[in-house]
Amino acid sequence: MAATPLEVRTLSDRLMEVVRDMILSGSIEADVPIRQDSLAAELNVSKIPLREALVRLEQDGLVVSHANRGFFVRGMSASEAEEIYELRLKLEPQAAAQACLVADDKQRAEARRLLAELDAAAAAHLPSVGPLNRAFHMALVQPGQRALTAEITGRLHVMADRYVRKHLESRERHVTAATEHHDIFQAWLNRDATAVSRMVGAHLEHTLRDLREELSASEPQATETPQRGRKRG
Numbered sequence: 001m002a003a004t005p006l007e008v009r010t011l012s013d014r015l016m017e018v019v020r021d022m023i024l025s026g027s028i029e030a031d032v033p034i035r036q037d038s039l040a041a042e043l044n045v046s047k048i049p050l051r052e053a054l055v056r057l058e059q060d061g062l063v064v065s066h067a068n069r070g071f072f073v074r075g076m077s078a079s080e081a082e083e084i085y086e087l088r089l090k091l092e093p094q095a096a097a098q099a100c101l102v103a104d105d106k107q108r109a110e111a112r113r114l115l116a117e118l119d120a121a122a123a124a125h126l127p128s129v130g131p132l133n134r135a136f137h138m139a140l141v142q143p144g145q146r147a148l149t150a151e152i153t154g155r156l157h158v159m160a161d162r163y164v165r166k167h168l169e170s171r172e173r174h175v176t177a178a179t180e181h182h183d184i185f186q187a188w189l190n191r192d193a194t195a196v197s198r199m200v201g202a203h204l205e206h207t208l209r210d211l212r213e214e215l216s217a218s219e220p221q222a223t224e225t226p227q228r229g230r231k232r233g
Contacts, residue, residue, distance in 0.1 A: 015045060015053035023062050023073050024161045025127055030075040034063070061159045078215035081163045085208040088156050091149055092141065093200040096184075097193035099144035108189060111139040115185055122174045130165045134158070136181065140188055140200075166214065167207055180206070 019039075022028045028039075040050045054071045057063040065071050074080075103111075118132040134157045142150050168174055180203045187195035 011045065011049045012052040012056070015043065015049055016056050018043065019050075019053050020057060020060075020062060020158070021131075023057070024130060024158075024165070026162075028073050030073040032072065033069065034071045034073065036070065060155060076162055076166070076215065078212060081160075081208065081211045081215055084156055084160050084163065085204055085211070088153070088160065089201060089204050089208075091153050091156070092137070092204065093197040095144050095146060095149050095153060096140040096188065096200050097197040098146065099141050100188040100191050100196050101193055102145060103143035103188075107139070107143040111136065111185065111188070114139050115181060118181070119178060122168070122178060129168060130161045133164055133168075133177075134161060140184070140196075163211055164207070167210055173210065176206075177203075 019028070028034060034054065036047050036050055036054075040047045043050070054063055054065075058065055058071070062074060063071050064074050114132060114136040118129065118136050121128045121132050137157060138150070138154055141153050144150065168177060180199070184196060184199045184203060187199055
């Protein structure tokens with residue numbers, strides 16, 4: 001009998017997940033220097049594995065580094081949300097459609113379990129809504145046997161997490177998202193690839209439309225400075 005491979009997780013791996021969750025939950029603010037000394041002391045680790053974790057989070061697009069200034073959490077913007085969701089729209093609808101055709105009973109049961117947990121967390125306004133939303137969406141993609149597509153989609157979901165949380169701040173949006181999730185899941189269970197692709201696309205576009213309005217309204221607007229001597233009319 002073949003031995004089961006052991007999962008080897010380094011301290012940097014665990015730290016990356018912890019710091020990532022702190023960023024996504026807003027515990028570490030955007031556009032403010034990350035104080036590595038105090039954060040390392042808070043997490044009871046040395047600065048070396050913490051720095052390794054921050055470098056990996058920079059590769060995931062959640063953190064940026066500036067020479068002589070250190071690491072910062074990337075701020076949210078309408079333009080970034082646009083890019084993230086445009087990329088998701090190119091990958092996710094077709095990936096979920098492909099996956100629904102080949103998902104086995106265990107994978108279908110896992111997607112059902114995650115959707116139920118997401119519903120419960122949303123109803124109770126728990127902070128786990130973000131991770132559960134990500135897990136449910138990925139459960140619809142991962143059975144598709146396209147490892148690279150799943151990996152890229154997963155990274156986009158991490159980058160989208162803060163935007164998803166912002167989008168779902170409204171109770172009304174929670175209800176709408178839940179309805180769309182259940183419709184998508186039913187089509188996915190029915191192995192209706194055409195409907196899955198269409199519904200996932202519509203779900204992402206709906207979220208993006210809301211984010212465009214919300215983020216554009218919160219960003220400072222440029223004001224035009226009238227030129228001297230120039231007549232108006």
